[in-house]
Amino acid sequence: MFFAYGSTRKIERLNKLVFNIRDNVNRRVKTDYPRSIKKWEHVWIPMSDGAKLAATIWIPDDAHDNPVPALLEYLPYRKNDFTAIRDSARHPYFAGHGYASIRVDIRGTGDSDGVLLDEYLKQEQDDCLEVLDWIEEQPWSTGSVGMFGKSWGGFNSLQVAARQHPALKTIITLCSTDDRYADDVHYRGGNVMGQDMLWWASTMFAYNARPQDPSVVGKSWKENWLDRLNTSPFVESWLRHQRRDEYWKHGSVCEDYSKVNIPVFAVSGWQDGYTDAVLRMLENLPHAKGLIGPWAHEFPEVAIPEPAIGFLQECLRWWDQWLKGIDTGIKDEPQLISWIQNSELPEVTYDERPGKWVVDHTWPSSNVTSQSFWFSKGKLARHVTDEEKMIIPGKQEHGYYAGVFCPFGQPGDLPADQRLENGKSVVFTSEPFDETIELLGRPVFHANVSVDQENAILAVRLCDKAPTGESTLISWGMLNLTHRDSHEHPEPLMPGRIYTVEIGLDVLGQQVPAGHRLEVSVAPTYWPQAWPSPKPVTLSIYSGAGTHIDLPIRTPRQEDASWQQHFERPEISEVMEKEILREEERTRNLIHDQVNDIWILEDYSDEGERRLLDNGLEYGSINKNTYTIKGNDPLSAYVTSEWDLKVGRGKWQTRLKAYSKMSSDETTFHLTNTMIAFENNKEVFNKTWKKEIPRDHV
Structure with a gap:
């Protein structure tokens, strides 16, 4: 079934x-x-x-x-x-x-x-x-x-x-x-990024194998193409440095x-995978300004969710200020402009995220203060709780409803209702809020924990729970506990010993309305975001003064109201003409074989095929990624990434078929990468790279 x-x-x-x-x-x-x-x-x-x-x-x-x-x-x-x-x-x-x-x-x-x-x-x-x-x-x-x-x-x-x-x-x-x-x-x-490490490496494996254009570079294109086809997959280097x-x-x-x-x-969006860096740069670069909207991984003049903004106009103000010496006023504006998102019920795709623009003249901001919540018996409390031991067994399939790490704005990219995940973790829930609060910045999770293995993961989700029960993921973070003191010098855990750890969750700009609750969920697994620990892990968390989450509460400012119409309507230049040869399509399906307790996520993107009328070039690609794991068996985890990619013009046509696989046993990662290339439907290259790389505290 x-x-x-x-x-x-x-x-x-x-x-x-x-x-x-x-x-x-x-x-x-x-x-x-x-x-x-x-x-x-x-x-x-x-x-x-x-x-x-x-x-x-x-x-x-x-x-x-x-x-x-x-x-x-x-x-x-x-x-x-x-x-x-x-x-x-x-x-x-x-x-x-x-x-x-x-x-x-x-x-x-x-x-x-x-x-x-x-x-x-x-x-x-x-x-x-x-x-x-x-x-x-x-x-x-x-x-x-x-x-x-x-x-x-x-x-x-x-x-x-x-x-x-x-x-x-x-x-x-x-x-x-x-x-x-x-x-x-x-x-x-x-943690090794189970969803992205191989996928991104396979993407560049295929992208880098595309040839030069013979009409531009001449006959030398073929020799160069064969060199590009013979380039070792990046994942081998990435995995050698754990x-x-x-x-x-x-x-x-x-x-x-x-x-x-x-x-x-520095610019990003709350759906992007790289938002955290904006706030770090504001803290550490003396001449930095930041902009964070509701967007996915895209330029803000065309990004979704809406509202998009007149970003090219903002760029011109920036360029004119620093390259032409024209006083555009931009250097005197607040250091951070960000979008506080309204609370929304969970959807895997949002076309729009209502909210408001807010400004903070410096970052860290004097408008943001930290408020702590402590953990006890399934509750998030506003006071320190008595110490007790709470046992959290690992479920290998926890994390399948997390969405993708870095959304590009495709349908299905975002986390589903987190009630689908909560049964595979331990959840701590606050009382309903008496008044609406706004969060801006980084939540930080602190805990006293122990585990029963030398290698373990700790994953934390922060969710907005509606009065009707729906749970929307608003931030998350994870830590390989062997890296608790240093990413450069990891150390194995001593089973049963209590460690004090800290996890910074992703930054957020989020409203939590009166009547809503916050949920914090804790688990020792998060597949496919994190590659599983070598053995099943049972995690214990100890309540008391050392186990709490600090939330960044922003005080609204009257000045914010004047910034709601700050950005102009988006403008772009006229885009080049194209002919659609094949339409685009995407599916994202999670399959559970209940007889064998095998979980499979299939993520398929046909990016279509088009011809550019300006130069006659035709190009298109199909990508399928599969993430598989069996319940209670972390060593069953594996990822495959497949690419079918075309570039050509008229009688000159090239095609690439790439296949990548990553799996592991207790001590070793196993990699297989195959590249097959065709010129005018004739196979001209076929090579497989196989590599075994020792696991290093992951």
């Missing part, structure tokens, strides 16, 4: 919002600008070692006579096909307002030379410094440059800022992190915040 939980509907990804932008009355498509522009395609930027990076530049017509500052977006995601539609929505906008807006393919991607061997290598940064040198020398350039980007482009904007190139005056970093180990898709709280070592410290600007000494505009 099987139970299927999920939905099937046409995917409404954020790039599709851009495709259909003309039909959205909330967004204005700009076609007239203060300066007329032109687009330079297939611009080659030479590197000192002889390699060339491929660039597209949108620039004012008169820039040679009237030089302009430059904006750089530096990505591995292929400017001529995969991000071409997205790029067309904002780069011309910046150019039309007096900037050279430059989109560069990182070495080893798109039409640029070489191969990409891993994320955020020093080579990537060094190349970018040479790109900045090149921009500075151009006759159309004033010599002042800003970098911007979302996700990878947000990461490398921060990393390059820390290299302190004199031409780089400011950055706008979206959906990024300052800490590659503690706050990315590989490890969280010292603790916070030099591998992860590289590219983590939190190692020395003082190196980022230029103005930083």
